[in-house]
Amino acid sequence: MLLNPHEYDPAHFDAETRRLLRATIDWFEQRGKAKLAEDYHARTFYADFLEFAGKEGLFSTFLTPAANADGNPDKRWDTSRVAALSEILGFYGLNYWYPWQVTILGLGPVWQSGNDVARKRAADALDAGGVGAFGLSEKDHGADIYSSDLVLTKDGDSYRATGSKYYIGNGNVARTVAVFGRIDGVEGPDQYVFFYADAEHPNYHVVKNVVPSQMYVAEFRLEDYPVHAEDLLHVGAEAFSAALNTVNIGKFNLCFGGIGMATHSLYEAITHAHNRVLYGKPVTNFPHVRREFVEAYARLTAMKLFSDRAVDYFRSAHADDRRYLLYNPITKMKVTTEAQKVIGLVADVVAAKGFEADTYLAMAKNDIDGLPKLEGTVAVNLALIAKFMPAYLFSPQEYAPVPTRTDAADDEFLFRQGPARGLSKVRFHDWRAAYAQASHIPNVALFTEQAGALVKLLTEATPDEAQQADLDFGLALTELFTLVVYGQLILEQAGITGLDEQVVDQIFAVLVQDFSLAAVDLNGKPSSTEAQQAVALAALRKPVVDAERFDAVWALVRDLSGAYAMHP
Numbered sequence: 336m337l338l339n340p341h342e343y344d345p346a347h348f349d350a351e352t353r354r355l356l357r358a359t360i361d362w363f364e365q366r367g368k369a370k371l372a373e374d375y376h377a378r379t380f381y382a383d384f385l386e387f388a389g390k391e392g393l394f395s396t397f398l399t400p401a402a403n404a405d406g407n408p409d410k411r412w413d414t415s416r417v418a419a420l421s422e423i424l425g426f427y428g429l430n431y432w433y434p435w436q437v438t439i440l441g442l443g444p445v446w447q448s449g450n451d452v453a454r455k456r457a458a459d460a461l462d463a464g465g466v467g468a469f470g471l472s473e474k475d476h477g478a479d480i481y482s483s484d485l486v487l488t489k490d491g492d493s494y495r496a497t498g499s500k501y502y503i504g505n506g507n508v509a510r511t512v513a514v515f516g517r518i519d520g521v522e523g524p525d526q527y528v529f530f531y532a533d534a535e536h537p538n539y540h541v542v543k544n545v546v547p548s549q550m551y552v553a554e555f556r557l558e559d560y561p562v563h564a565e566d567l568l569h570v571g572a573e574a575f576s577a578a579l580n581t582v583n584i585g586k587f588n589l590c591f592g593g594i595g596m597a598t599h600s601l602y603e604a605i606t607h608a609h610n611r612v613l614y615g616k617p618v619t620n621f622p623h624v625r626r627e628f629v630e631a632y633a634r635l636t637a638m639k640l641f642s643d644r645a646v647d648y649f650r651s652a653h654a655d656d657r658r659y660l661l662y663n664p665i666t667k668m669k670v671t672t673e674a675q676k677v678i679g680l681v682a683d684v685v686a687a688k689g690f691e692a693d694t695y696l697a698m699a700k701n702d703i704d705g706l707p708k709l710e711g712t713v714a715v716n717l718a719l720i721a722k723f724m725p726a727y728l729f730s731p732q733e734y735a736p737v738p739t740r741t742d743a744a745d746d747e748f749l750f751r752q753g754p755a756r757g758l759s760k761v762r763f764h765d766w767r768a769a770y771a772q773a774s775h776i777p778n779v780a781l782f783t784e785q786a787g788a789l790v791k792l793l794t795e796a797t798p799d800e801a802q803q804a805d806l807d808f809g810l811a812l813t814e815l816f817t818l819v820v821y822g823q824l825i826l827e828q829a830g831i832t833g834l835d836e837q838v839v840d841q842i843f844a845v846l847v848q849d850f851s852l853a854a855v856d857l858n859g860k861p862s863s864t865e866a867q868q869a870v871a872l873a874a875l876r877k878p879v880v881d882a883e884r885f886d887a888v889w890a891l892v893r894d895l896s897g898a899y900a901m902h903p
Contacts, residue, residue: 336636336639336832336834337598337601337635337636337639337895338422338423338426338594338595338598339602339898339899340360340363340364340423340426340899340901341898341899343356343357343360344357345419347741348415348416348419348741348743349409349743351396351409352409352413352416352419352743355391355392355393355396355397355420356416356419356420356423358391358393359391359393359420359423359424360423362384362387363427363431363901364901364902365902366383367901367902367903368693368695368901368902368903369693369903371427371428371695371698371901372692372693372694372695372697372698374549375428375430375549375698376692378547378548378549379549380549380551381430381431381434381549381550384431384434385434385464385466385508386464388435388464389463389464389465390464392462393420394435394438394461394464394466395410395458395461395462395464396409396410397412397413397416397417397420398412398417398438398439398442398461399411399412399458399461400412400446400745400747400750401745401747402454402745402747403446403454403455403457403458404458405458411743411744411745411746412446412745412746412747412749412750413650413743413744413745413746414587414646414649414650414740414746414749415646415650415740415741417439417588418587418588418591418642418643418646419591420435421435421436421588421591421592421595422591422592422594422595422598423595424592424595425591425592425593425594425595425596426595426596426598426599427595427599428596428695428698428699428702429550429592429596429698429699429702429703429705429706430548430549430550430702432588432592432595433504433550434466434504434505434550435588436504436585436588436589436592436709437466437467437468437469437503437504437505437509438466438467438468438505438509438511439467439584439585439588440467440468440469440504440513440581440582440584440585441466441467441468441469441470441505441509441511441512441513442457442461442467442511442513443469443513443577443580443581443582443584443585443750444469444513444515444529444568444569444574444577444578444581445457445467445511445513445531445568446750447568447569447577447580447581447750447751447752448529448568448569448577450531450565450567450568452565453531453565453566453567453568456511456531457511457531460510460511461511463510465509465510465511466505466508466509466510466511467505467509467510467511467512467513468503468504468505468506468509468511468512468513468534468553469503469504469512469513469581469585470485470500470503470506470512470513470514470515470532470555471500471503471515471578472500472501472502472503473485473498473499473500473501474499474501474502474554480515480527480575480578483498483515483516483517483527484498484499485497485498485499485500485514485515485516485517485557486498486516486517486518486519487516487517487518487519487528487530487562488519489518489519489520490561492563492564493561493562493563493564494518494530494561494562495559495560495561495562496514496516496530496532496557496559496560496561496562497557497558497559497560498516498556498557499542499554499555499556499557500514500553500554500555500556501545501554502545502552502554503552503553503554503555504550504551504552504553505551505553506534506541506551506552506553506554506555507534507541507544507551507553507555508534508551509533509534510533510534510535511531511533512531512532512533512534512539513529513530513531513532513568513581514529514530514531514532514557515527515528515529515574515578516528516530518570524571524572524575525570525571525572526571527569527570527571527572527574527575528567528569528570528571528574529567529568529569529570529574529577529578530562530566530567530568531566531567531568532557532560532562532566534555536560538557538558538559538560538561539555539557539560540555540556540557540558541553541554541555542554542555542556572754575755576752576753576754576755579755580749580752580755583660583663583749583752583755584749584750586663586664586666586667586709586716587645587649587663587666587667589666589667589670589671589706589709590638590641590642590645590666590667590670590671590674591642592706593638593670593671593673593674593675593703593706594635594638594639594642594670594674596674596678596699596702596703596706597631597635597638597673597674597677597678597699597703598635599695599699599901600677600678600681600682600695600696600699601631601632601635601677601681601895602895602898602899602900603681603685603694603695603696603900604628604681604682604684604685604689604696605619605628605681605892605893605895605896606895606896606897606898606899606900607685607688608624608628608684608685608896609893609896609897610896610897618684619893624684625885625889625892627680627681627683627684628680628681628684628889628892629841629885629888629889629892630680630845631676631677631680631681631892632888632891632892633838633841633842633844633845633888634673634676634677634680634842634845635673635677636834636838636842637673637821637825637842637845637846638670638673638674638677640824640825640828640829640832640834640842641665641666641669641670641821641824641825641828642666642670643828644824644825644827644828644831645659645662645663645665645666645824646740647737647738647739647740648662648737649662649663649746649749650740650744650746651737651738651740652748652749653748654748654753656734657752657761658734658761658762658763658764660723660758660761661720661723661727661761661763661820662820662824664716664717664719664720665716665720665817665820665821667707667716668707668713668716668717668720668817669817669821671706671707672707672713674703674706675703675704675706675707678696678699678700678703681696682696682700695901714806714810717809717810717813717814717817718806718809718810718813719758720813720816720817720820721809721812721813721816722758722759723758723759723761723763724793724813724816725759726759726760726761726762726763727763727766727816727820728766728789728790728793728816728819729790730762731762731763731764731765731766732762732763732764733764734764739831766786766819766820766823769822769823769824769826769827769830770782770783770786770822770823770826772826772830773826773829773830773839776836776839776840776843777840777879777881778840778841778842778843778844778846778847778878778879779822779826779839779840779843781843781847781876781878781879782822782843782846782847782850782876784874784876785847785850785851785854785874785876786819786822788854788870788871788873788874789815789816789819789874791870792812792867792870792871795866795870796864796866796867796869796870798812798867801862802862805860805862807860807861807862808857808860808862808863811853811856811857811860812857814853814856814857815850815853815854815857818846818849818850818853821846822843822846825839825842826839835887837884837887837888838888838891840879840881840884841884841885841888843878844878844879845878847876847877847878848878850874850876851874851875851876854871854872854874854875855871855872855875857871858871858872
């Protein structure tokens with residue numbers, strides 16, 4: 336289940352996909368861990384990686400939709416292999432995942448556009464080894480796209496754009512920069528616009544890198560930048576939807592970056608701890624160390640299960656099945672925060688070792704906190720998740736089963752998602768079915784009781800109008816709901832893959848604890864009522880303890896010692 340570069344052979348992919356994924360791993364491994372760490376600490380821009388990606392046609396092959404592939408059968412936007420590469424790049428460090436991620440964001444408005452000239456221009460730029468950038472956020476407004484200060488003024492049949500953008504990954508080198516702004520003198524939704532810009536244009540000025548990192552996260556400024564008809568990607572409400580739909584596409588990759596980072600950290604930590612002797616014993620003989628490793632492994636396995644299953648819903652989406660719109664912010668919010676927990680757990684075990692400059696863990700510890708904050712904060716995504724709660728819990732509908740999607744298909748629906756509204760109308764299949772099928776697993780049964788408590792709270796101690804407007808209360812409630820959805824897809828994927836039920840039970844032992852903690856948090860909210868407090872506290876459960884199960888899962892973790900170490 337866990338990525339091991341030494342044994343990686345994704346046989347479910349076509350030959351060119353396998354070649355490119357393997358070539359990416361080989362490039363990092365041949366380059367070696369010492370070079371990885373040296374460049375990280377020296378904040379060396381990753382130009383060598385971009386050169387490799389361009390030479391191999393990595394981004395061009397994986398990020399060009401079939402419609403712009405000029406008949407090349409290897410080019411398509413295939414979320415399953417996008418996810419695979421995201422995990423590999425995260426495995427070697429956030430700084431290498433990042434230029435890939437922001438290229439995806441920069442291409443989103445282009446591939447959603449009907450501007451064939453701009454589409455060909457972007458495809459040609461990718462073929463030439465170029466990368467993309469998403470010119471949305473601004474220094475004073477962040478990602479508040481209602482308040483853009485980048486303004487287009489009329490200039491004959493064209494426009495002139497002036498203004499700055501802030502926190503723009505790849506903004507120093509991108510040949511495809513999708514820039515969001517507004518048209519001067521126009522009010523309402525019609526004022527918004529997305530247009531195509533190029534970092535090499537003389538009216539495009541890179542101000543600085545705003546972060547102390549290998550990553551180049553630019554502040555750039557446009558001064559009378561000419562915008563012609565062939566540069567316009569979206570105008571009006573369509574531009575607004577393109578911004579949100581692009582984030583839908585891009586933020587899905589954050590979970591796989593986090594999975595990669597957590598996986599590499601776990602390998603390094605267990606290999607160190609299992610071979611280190613303190614007080615005459617291997618470190619891994621201490622019960623608290625085993626507990627932390629088993630919890631880290633359970634959380635990481637859950638992350639992988641949920642995210643892999645979410646790929647299937649993402650790829651199978653269509654206008655009448657938009658369930659991915661719920662699973663997507665959960666991959667972003669929940670899986671990235673779980674990556675923080677996994678890395679925190681293994682860092683706690685290795686202690687001082689995790690600060691050493693030649694370890695991967697030192698880099699991962701420093702960077703992992705960034706993932707939950709990209710493409711919308713945890714709070715923003717929780718608020719989005721809340722919109723789906725009534726339909727998910729109380730109004731299920733029948734759907735045909737969604738298969739595992741690793742086929743070589745172009746996921747073209749992602750670029751015609753349509754208006755970014757109507758989230759409360761999205762319907763889901765019955766969440767109870769996955770829990771019922773696994774009800775014989777002790778901690779799944781306990782967690783199902785807790786999910787029932789959430790339903791009881793919403794029906795018998797329903798939040799009043801004031802509480803529904805109280806974001807602090809609402810976020811606590813949505814944490815409970817998120818766990819129910821998270822558990823559902825974990826169970827679906829565990830059933831598909833035939834995962835050992837002892838591992839499933841250990842995962843749900845963690846989820847039972849997490850639900851109890853979230854219920855205590857809800858109980859303590861200033862606006863919670865006595866009835867809500869009673870339901871929340873009645874949902875507290877102690878996970879079923881099973882020493883044999885724990886030892887079996889610990890053996891899986893122990894066997895990871897020495898299973899992978901990066902080439903020095």
